[in-house]
Amino acid sequence: MTKELKEECGVFGIYAPEGSDVAGDIYYGLVALQHRGQESAGIAVSDIRGEKGNVSIKKGMGLVNEVFSEEDIRLLKGNIGVGHVRYSTTGGSVPENAQPISMNYIKGSLSLVHNGNLVNADELKNKQMYRGQAHYTSSDSEVLAYEIISERLNTGSIEEAVKGASKKIKGGYAVIVMSPRKLVAFRDPLGIKPLVLGRRDGTYIVASESAAIKSVGGTLIRDIEPGEILTITEKGVENDRSGCGGKEAHCVFEYIYFARPDSVIDGIPVREARFHAGKALAMADEVKADVVCGVPDSGLIAAEGYANASGLPLSFVFHKNSYVGRSFIKPTDKERQTAVHMKLNVNSSAVYGKKVVLIDDSIVRGTTMRQIITMLREAGAAEVHVRISSPPFLYPCYYGTDVASSGQLIAAEHSNDEVRKEIGADSLAYLRIEDFRMMTGELPLCTACFSNDYPL
């Protein structure tokens, strides 16, 4: 449910062989990916217009527009670059864990941005500590960087080093590595994390989502394939597909919640997937209601799909105040309740005396949903029927989503009727796992947080 479940990270990379500075594009690309991580942001650029490939980097805690001033962007000189927005899934929310990670080694330097979690990070870290590389606080991204560097010492190029490292790492990941003169982008063989390639004239762009490519005036070329290693140099794009063709398991939560609705991931428009989830909910529903509405912003498109299939009128019941600062989102239940009231108001005339179908994308702890239902009842709603455009969230994610234990998940600890009572709804129903097919067709999915069927 909205901000109870934290996004992962967003990555962005750009190569402009014609020589213009790219920091401004990275800034806007990161702003377009801000929904994927709000704790820290960073940019590294390399200037290969001279002989050397000078790398400049700036990163810090906060939103993209809090970390970078206009002057910062002007001073980041370079025509290749990578950027990152972060929500900490591992390693803690501290400045040292902000990305890009930049490391020097005997053959050169690399800067790396990474979205995801490695499930074998501890095992790799122990080996690296034995070699004198990693230290006990190393994040997954540092572990990955050390692995690539260690391979690079015995190989002829950064892309070969990435290939060697990718055979050792396991997990969900989308990574962009900038060696001073190249960009190398790669994605986990299951395709858990999204990564796309785009172009603007002669400039190549790699990003977590196609919306970020569009935001800098580019066009989506294609998804980077699961297991593919893509290298961008002054000669253009080369790829190694030797890691492709195995089992795939794309994160279904990208379609339900994480990704922007104007993004297209693995060939499927996210908006369409959400719309069809709403339709599937309506087709399985027998409730008699007067009006359907969605919780902003996460439930709006599914509500549209529900209205389309049910024939009920879609009403914009909530007014959202977008100007509430992040500082109001506090961790205790009481403070969280206040925050919901600050962010959302109900238009009473839209619900007074009516039986309302209320759509949202998920329920994690249930706290926010309880508040929203109370607000609807205070505004005069006669009945509130909650429909969730995902199945009950029951199991943790090990690939980069911040729900660490089943103890945090209300549906894992309580029956459907107990959850209904807890949130104060007249009825509660979820999308069924088999309905994912209506959202994403034949695309092979990771559904582990709903089904306990982990692909790794």
Ligand code: SF4
């Ligand atoms: S467990 Fe859930 S959130 Fe994690 S990758 Fe799979 S579908 Fe996505």
